[in-house]
Amino acid sequence: MNPDPQQLLRVIAPVQDGLERMRNVIALQLADASPAVRDMVEHVGRFQGKQMRGALVLLCGDASSNSTDEHASIAAVVEMIHLATLVHDDVLDGAKVRRRVACVNERWDNQVAVLFGDYLYARAFALSTDLSSRLCSRVLAEATRRICIGEIEQAASRYDFEMRQERYEWIAGAKTATLYAAACELGARYPGGHESMGANMRQFGYELGLAFQIIDDCIDLTASAEQAGKSVGTDVADGKVTLPVLWAYARADEARRAAIRDAYTLEGIEDRVARLRAACDLAGGVEYARARARELLNSAVARLATLPAGPSRASLEDMAGFVLERNH
């Protein structure tokens, strides 16, 4: 089931103006005097993504009747942190194509990709320190710390086929859902106060982000590179054992388990995912993972009941549907 390509546009319609302001803030922040930096900024500008995290800041602000003049800047900080993690992820994953544009590390080299990611983090933090309340700096510095821990723990868990689902979700939550949670919390309560509303929207963002990561992990196993617009099968190549594989591994006999491990580890395998599919009930695992994502999204949507009805709340509900239905 392919989501209507216009669907995301409808989802973000209530905050279109704010997103335009956010893009202007990002462009201004990254207009640097350094020619080498300018060259890279111009390049990554071409793989601007769906900007869902920035949209969440604005939608949650609007839906909580908490919009301020600074929400577009907060959204910009969130998107710049996200862009920094993408640039460093590309170094880590060895991914070669992101959104149909060569990655920074492919076009330049790993050295420069590391530095450019650092630059984006620094720029994001510098912008956050210019805002009137320190809440943005505090929440996002802490979020960035958790993202790094999630990534480090993920690296430490490569090729762990017996990982418990709780640990898989802890890692996926830390590395991905943390920024969704921070975006929603800041939208709902920046510049301060409103702790219970903030906590509720933080939970909404966390569940939405965790579901997003679970679906992302499914797509890496099921989509073609052409559909996805980015390298696929990278998790298997990098030793990341995601929820569909954990499910299939737990239900496989020893011969199939050995075949799963082989699909991940043997040298010279061209299409590891095809090998994995032959080794186990991967489709069953994907179905299980999608059901778990649906469960998380239902819980997330239920949290929105405390908000007044309106177009932004409707968009947040639609976003949950978008996360579930996307296949790229």
Next chain:
Amino acid sequence: MNPDPQQLLRVIAPVQDGLERMRNVIALQLADASPAVRDMVEHVGRFQGKQMRGALVLLCGDASSNSTDEHASIAAVVEMIHLATLVHDDVLDGAKVRRRVACVNERWDNQVAVLFGDYLYARAFALSTDLSSRLCSRVLAEATRRICIGEIEQAASRYDFEMRQERYEWIAGAKTATLYAAACELGARYPGGHESMGANMRQFGYELGLAFQIIDDCIDLTASAEQAGKSVGTDVADGKVTLPVLWAYARADEARRAAIRDAYTLEGIEDRVARLRAACDLAGGVEYARARARELLNSAVARLATLPAGPSRASLEDMAGFVLERNH
């Protein structure tokens, strides 16, 4: 001329207590629940360096009669940012030994070194957002941005043998002197106000840091790995054309210039520095660079005249001597 090994201890004596508090803050900040992170923290703890940048925060605070209870935490933020840059530098340089301990990227791999550097940056910013004044976050976010630009421009200038000295100094200043400058400014004026004193101490730190980098570049060309306690000759291997080489190149005839380029670029050269030494007047270049460092340090020390005489001001003067005389 080898500096007395006790010299640095005497230099930091006036702020010994503050440095102890700073180390406690760092230890507390890095006491993380993640086992993988703990393992890395424990490892890098072993190559704690001279902590000159943290000492500068404290010495400048004391010498400007501006010490606060938060100066030890500011020093900790500065040292954590420095540690983050070291961890990422090691990825970039491919250096194998730092302070006689295997680098993070040698012991684990590049992936984890990138993530651990990100973690250290995030921890540093998170700590800075807990301080009572935002000056620390602001100055250090901006400093980090400049450090990254300096490193990126340096990467863009590899193998540029005709670089002007101004550009070499701009890059060395951005990547190294920026953090010295920020440390001294924050020491002298945190939590705020005192702009002219801050600007003066910022200049002091900038000149001290630039001299430090110039001397560092000389050591990479002249020391043995055993003396330096870290990999040497890495600049030549990485294509970094430093001041001594620029000086020698500008004064070489075409045959010698070709020999210099060969020392940097030909495949399979075991000891590139020895080859470089044979190709040109490298000793003359080192002498020139050291004279430039001395000039910068004299200017830096002259700026201290506005401070009241006392042990911390004397230590700042001694630190200039330490930078010039060190050979590792």
